[in-house]
């Protein structure tokens with residue numbers, strides 16, 4: 001509302017962010033875990049007095065440094081670039097509150113880069129103790145970046161007491177901060193182990209390789225075990241709404257949580273097999289473990305983002321950059337009058353659909369594409385008529401908690417419905433007079449957002465009219481997902497007749 005929207009109808013900003021975020025998160029956790037992993041390998045090589053182990057460690061060091069310095073920095077800048085374009089409102093809010101957190105992160109990043117270069121270029125040329133110390137500086141500064149960014153990222157999910165006091169420290173050390181820092185630390189160790197197994201699978205067989213395979217598989221299995229309690233702690237501190245989304249209210253999130261659990265089990269079992277028999281660390285096994293690691297981290301980040309819905313900053317700002325505190329005003333005075341980046345201020349018959357489009361861009365596009373593969377509004381709304389959509393939009397947040405409340409007045413809801421039903425779905429736009437409602441229309445207006453008419457053949461098969469009529473008085477009791485139906489008794493009778501017909505009557 002206060003910023004223009006970068007409108008890419010078929011792709012959606014969310015997809016862009018997801019794309020770069022998953023790559024960056026993978027690389028950045030890699031960098032942190034890699035620091036600790038290199039120190040551990042180097043120490044092991046000294047203990048075993050093995051030149052070969054040392055040379056493998058040095059080769060790993062070169063790869064880690066290239067990866068973090070080049071790929072890590074590019075995607076790291078890229079992620080803030082893209083998020084700032086897709087959600088300028090959210091990023092601006094974070095910068096205004098956490099600018100010193102970011103500044104500190106940059107200091108540690110510079111330290112990390114310097115330590116990484118010194119570590120690699122003095123490998124084998126410096127005395128062992130000092131060289132390991134440089135390794136520690138590299139690891140600790142990388143970990144400090146994780147520590148600092150976690151404070152800001154998890155603030156978005158659980159602002160906690162910040163909501164009352166607006167203090168930097170309360171926001172930074174928010175309720176999910178510690179579980180998240182520990183969870184991510186072990187996830188970064190997991191990434192290092194997963195990487196080690198993968199690269200080692202291409203090396204020629206030797207005693208040194210076998211020892212490192214065994215050692216790296218320990219990093220995988222122990223990290224997974226240690227991630228579990230922190231994952232549970234993480235979920236336990238989520239606000240009620242986010243918890244219920246994760247635990248079942250959002251089918252999409254539940255699917256992703258299953259991916260995390262399955263991938264962890266796969267990585268754990270294969271890691272254990274490789275530990276017991278290092279010669280089994282073939283390229284394809286190591287590739288499966290690697291992919292499982294990628295799925296764990298990708299799905300975890302996606303879930304954390306999705307659990308915030310409908311907010312970008314929980315309880316403060318919705319995903320569509322509208323502040324929660326502005327809602328009453330926008331619903332009373334109207335959205336278009338208050339928004340900065342729209343062309344229509346007053347809705348007329350002629351500009352109604354254009355106004356609807358502008359409202360869509362500012363309020364729905366944050367999560368819905370138009371004709372894209374991801375959450376396509378044309379697909380999602382295809383069963384709904386103009387009147388059904390109008391009613392749906394007005395109570396959108398009540399029906400579906402994960403969507404923000406509609407921030408506009410009745411006229412604007414109608415304009416938005418006219419754009420979706422008329423321009424996007426090619427349906428007829430006409431106002432229905434209340435008195436003339438027939439069963440089909442009542443159904444479309446109130447039930448079609450969740451039910452297809454055909455479902456009722458099974459759903460209420462064998463119900464008589466009295467039972468159907470009674471059910472209409474207490475839909476919310478039949479299933480907690482259903483909102484109560486507030487029709488007049490006469491409308492309920494009409495709907496009963498219609499549903500009875502759909503069910504195929506009493507058999």
Ligand code: HEC
Nearest residue numbers: 251252309310319363364366367380381400402403404449
């Ligand atoms: C915060 C993200 C978000 C925003 C903003 C959002 N939606 Fe949705 N919407 C979703 C998700 C996610 C689904 C589908 C969930 C599924 O299919 O499991 C959905 C589903 C729908 C559906 C299908 C019916 C249903 O209840 O599943 C309609 C219609 C819809 N949205 C309309 C809108 C309109 C109109 C707006 C703008 C006023 C909007 N949405 C804004 C996330 C959002």
Ligand code: HEC
Nearest residue numbers: 399446447449450451459460471475478479481482483485
């Ligand atoms: C927000 C979504 C939503 C809306 C709107 C909705 N329902 Fe449902 N309804 C559900 C869900 C979820 C179920 C569980 C069964 C299923 O998965 O279909 C259900 C189940 C039912 C059942 C079977 C109940 C039982 O005990 O087996 C009936 C009857 C029903 N709905 C009627 C309606 C009618 C009539 C309307 C419109 C006035 C309506 N629903 C609107 C989500 C909804």
